[in-house]
Amino acid sequence: MISVVILGAGNVAHHLYKAFFSSENVTVTQWYNRNIQSMRPFNNEVQLTDNLSQLIEADIYIIAVSDDAISELSQQLPFEDRLVVHTSGSVSPYDIDMKNRRGILYPLQTFSREANIDFSEVPLCIETLMRKDYDQLKELGQSISNNVKRVNSDQRASLHLAAVFVNNFTNQLFRIAHEITESQGAEFDLLKPLILETANKVQDLSPFKAQTGPAKRNDKKTIKRHLKMLDNEDHKDIYKLMTASIQKTHAPAFSIKKLKKIKKD
Amino acid sequence: MISVVILGAGNVAHHLYKAFFSSENVTVTQWYNRNIQSMRPFNNEVQLTDNLSQLIEADIYIIAVSDDAISELSQQLPFEDRLVVHTSGSVSPYDIDMKNRRGILYPLQTFSREANIDFSEVPLCIETLMRKDYDQLKELGQSISNNVKRVNSDQRASLHLAAVFVNNFTNQLFRIAHEITESQGAEFDLLKPLILETANKVQDLSPFKAQTGPAKRNDKKTIKRHLKMLDNEDHKDIYKLMTASIQKTHAPAFSIKKLKKIKKD
Numbered sequence: 001m002i003s004v005v006i007l008g009a010g011n012v013a014h015h016l017y018k019a020f021f022s023s024e025n026v027t028v029t030q031w032y033n034r035n036i037q038s039m040r041p042f043n044n045e046v047q048l049t050d051n052l053s054q055l056i057e058a059d060i061y062i063i064a065v066s067d068d069a070i071s072e073l074s075q076q077l078p079f080e081d082r083l084v085v086h087t088s089g090s091v092s093p094y095d096i097d098m099k100n101r102r103g104i105l106y107p108l109q110t111f112s113r114e115a116n117i118d119f120s121e122v123p124l125c126i127e128t129l130m131r132k133d134y135d136q137l138k139e140l141g142q143s144i145s146n147n148v149k150r151v152n153s154d155q156r157a158s159l160h161l162a163a164v165f166v167n168n169f170t171n172q173l174f175r176i177a178h179e180i181t182e183s184q185g186a187e188f189d190l191l192k193p194l195i196l197e198t199a200n201k202v203q204d205l206s207p208f209k210a211q212t213g214p215a216k217r218n219d220k221k222t223i224k225r226h227l228k229m230l231d232n233e234d235h236k237d238i239y240k241l242m243t244a245s246i247q248k249t250h251a252p253a254f255s256i257k258k259l260k261k262i263k264k265d
Numbered sequence: 266m267i268s269v270v271i272l273g274a275g276n277v278a279h280h281l282y283k284a285f286f287s288s289e290n291v292t293v294t295q296w297y298n299r300n301i302q303s304m305r306p307f308n309n310e311v312q313l314t315d316n317l318s319q320l321i322e323a324d325i326y327i328i329a330v331s332d333d334a335i336s337e338l339s340q341q342l343p344f345e346d347r348l349v350v351h352t353s354g355s356v357s358p359y360d361i362d363m364k365n366r367r368g369i370l371y372p373l374q375t376f377s378r379e380a381n382i383d384f385s386e387v388p389l390c391i392e393t394l395m396r397k398d399y400d401q402l403k404e405l406g407q408s409i410s411n412n413v414k415r416v417n418s419d420q421r422a423s424l425h426l427a428a429v430f431v432n433n434f435t436n437q438l439f440r441i442a443h444e445i446t447e448s449q450g451a452e453f454d455l456l457k458p459l460i461l462e463t464a465n466k467v468q469d470l471s472p473f474k475a476q477t478g479p480a481k482r483n484d485k486k487t488i489k490r491h492l493k494m495l496d497n498e499d500h501k502d503i504y505k506l507m508t509a510s511i512q513k514t515h516a517p518a519f520s521i522k523k524l525k526k527i528k529k530d
């Protein structure tokens with residue numbers, strides 16, 4: 001049985017708490033937040049506190065607070081030489097105060113309070129500064145996820161950056177599609193099955209193999225018509241840049257000059 | 266019972282054929298392609314032909330050939346005043362030769378030969394030039410899909426353009442994420458659950474509400490670090506443009522000057 005204390009009560013902390021609570025191998029000994037309010041519903045299940053000096057002993061302390069607050073909170077911990085990990089994709093393990101043993105438990109998924117997530121499918125990227133801590137953090141990860149991976153800090157940073165592309169930027173493309181369809185009185189809803197299939201396709205096929213469409217075919221007539229339809233200059237720029245990017249990926253033999261021309265047109 | 270003749274034997278034609286074959290309300294009377302080869306496996310189920318002069322009578326003729334070939338093929342049809350529709354998102358119904366009654370049956374999904382698609386969930390955008398043809402085309406659509414919508418040509422064009430954003434451009438963001446992770450020896454596979462969740466999220470939530478991340482939070486430190494990590498200039502440009510786009514969507518009050526600066530940096 002591994003005992004943990006969770007620090008923070010935001011999106012990640014709530015999802016982690018629920019996953020640990022359902023696991024037979026983990027017990028959440030205590031749950032800390034600077035403000036106890038949002039943890040109240042769990043009052044009967046776990047000891048709650050908003051006082052760092054009252055933190056009790058546990059095998060692993062998980063700091064799941066905003067990136068900017070990790071370092072300071074770690075300095076305020078009233079103990080030494082215990083295993084303390086944070087859950088951020090972009091913060092260094094060295095940002096945790098060095099009086100404790102340090103590590104990372106980064107869940108590679110987007111969490112919000114409302115959305116239910118099957119934690120067993122969430123990739124958990126783990127790292128510890130000391131070799132001897134690794135096995136226990138791995139065991140903790142495996143008690144809630146089937147997908148635990150050792151990932152060093154450079155790899156974690158690249159995954160976090162890549163996540164911005166596949167999540168934030170992709171979602172903004174959906175937003176632009178929403179604006180384009182609404183401007184013609186068409187329903188964005190009609191695009192939803194296509195959005196799902198686009199994500200499904202790359203579960204088995206590489207994005208390279210999954211690509212189709214006018215940019216890949218270099219269908220100049222359609223590209224020109226699309227650019228004419230777009231009256232928002234930012235959407236036009238994105239259309240040109242993404243088209244050029246697809247063409248570079250799929251036709252490295254294309255003259256670079258030609259591509260630069262498309263980009264600037 | 267509605268009888269149809271399918272013309273063309275590519276991705277869309279094959280998926281349509283299978284959907285009609287499974288429907289109780291439709292019979293595929295004949296299947297034409299200029300080259301009979303790829304239809305051979307269906308020889309026992311349906312009459313095949315590669316000869317336009319042998320086309321037999323049917324209620325609806327569906328032209329599912331490449332966009333550029335629709336007009337010419339429609340001119341070669343050896344009959345008049347029958348209902349002829351094509352399946353393209355971007356070709357006008359007026360491209361079909363005017364000797365016949367004309368319409369559109371545009372399936373808003375991405376089809377490839379290997380991938381199985383549940384046709385009942387595919388949005389079918391329909392349009393007919395003559396009012397009296399509408400009901401029959403709608404009945405045909407409803408025999409294979411639960412999601413049949415009347416969509417005029419401007420709306421269809423905007424849906425087709427929006428589909429390029431949510432399918433082709435999104436898939437290219439996945440490709441870039443693949444390159445970013447591989448360059449650090451990290452696994453693209455770890456991003457797959459996030460890719461699925463990103464698509465799932467907008468099934469119930471608007472893309473506006475679903476947005477998160479450094480661009481929306483205007484987390485300058487992270488944005489700067491990400492730009493420093495990207496050594497591919499095209500990926501950097503895409504990062505800047507998508508970040509500026511998100512910020513424009515979520516903070517219309519942002520000074521435009523500031524945004525232009527981010528874009529150009």
Ligand SMILES: NC(=O)c1ccc[n+]([C@@H]2O[C@H](COP(=O)([O-])OP(=O)(O)OC[C@H]3O[C@@H](n4cnc5c(N)ncnc54)[C@H](OP(=O)(O)O)[C@@H]3O)[C@@H](O)[C@H]2O)c1
Pocket residue numbers: 008009010011012013033034035038064065066067069073087088089090106107108109110111112
């Ligand atoms: N959300 C995701 O999708 C996601 C995914 C993977 C990793 N992460 C990482 O997980 C961590 C938590 O993210 P989140 O989304 O759960 O954040 P969140 O929902 O915004 O919650 C932030 C938490 O941090 C606390 N906090 C903020 N500033 C603090 C300070 N100065 N001192 C003490 N506590 C402070 C907040 O306390 P109050 O409740 O009192 O405001 C709250 O409990 C971050 O490192 C993030 O990078 C997030």
Ligand SMILES: NC(=O)c1ccc[n+]([C@@H]2O[C@H](COP(=O)([O-])OP(=O)(O)OC[C@H]3O[C@@H](n4cnc5c(N)ncnc54)[C@H](OP(=O)(O)O)[C@@H]3O)[C@@H](O)[C@H]2O)c1
Pocket residue numbers: 273274275276277278298299300303329330331332334338352353354355371372373374375376377
């Ligand atoms: N694929 C999609 O995801 C999708 C989605 C919605 C709508 N559409 C639309 O559906 C239509 C068909 O697309 P597809 O993806 O099925 O195409 P495809 O797989 O490339 O197949 C093209 C078909 O057109 C025939 N063809 C090409 N040029 C021809 C010509 N000059 N004369 C006669 N036949 C010719 C081909 O014959 P051969 O077999 O002899 O080469 C083949 O049967 C297009 O209008 C497309 O815009 C496609």
